[in-house]
Amino acid sequence: MPQTLRIATWNINSLRLRLPALPRLIEALRPDVICLQETKVPDLLFPAQAPAELGYPHAAWRGMKGYNGVAILSKIPFTANDIAPDWCGRGDCRHLSVLLDLPSGPLELHDFYVPAGGDVPDRVTNPKFAHKLDFVAEATGWFAARAGLRRTVLVGDLNIAPLEHDVWSHRQLLDVVSHTPVETEALTHWLNQGFHDALRHFVPEDRKLYTWWSYRNRDWRASDRGRRLDHVWVSRDLTKALRSYTILKDARDWPQASDHVPVCVELDA
């Protein structure tokens, strides 16, 4: 009887503001591990007692003032896995990795928050777009150098919707940051360094699938101009262990909702 493991990922867009929403996520998804992005809280101001109070006694965080920030909350013990570089040398708190201490052996977990990239999809005139492409290229190279990836799960807000049906209108978004060919090709190249797209494992590529809806729509559900920016990837050896997925679309209607909704994948671990 294999033990199942549920890993959730959510761009919480301010941990302190949306801490009251975490019990709803937990009730709905019952995750063993929660990976958060855009915590927007410096490490010294992180509510250190909150994870244990929520039933997640093992926690790690990497944050800064105002922007970015990632955190991992876990029911399962883990050890820090500080093996990655300081991406693009910026110290900007976009990645955290741990080794989950499972009965079947350690499982390597990566929580990423990829730069959004600004508004103009041009690396020459827009330094934020250059940073995004450089970040993805550096991450791709780093995983490429670790050939033979196994027992590894990568989650997070990757800020790129790679497939045609990961956006509401492929044609209208080809020039919009998050869905430009240079980004979607770069993300696919990163994925191909030993990973399998766990959400598209369950949902055929010709079906629309979103995890984010802009705040800038009066009725997000009616207009449904979504994008799939949040991802769960597993190393190829874990493909056969995938059991189910949930995109918690209802969370987009929670009070003071994040513009991203939680995503959860269950696998035999």
Place this chain on the structure above:
DNA sequence: ATGGTTGAGCGTCAA
């Protein structure tokens, strides 16, 4: 082409 909204934290900047 533009604007639309939210968060951090008090200027605008980032998304």
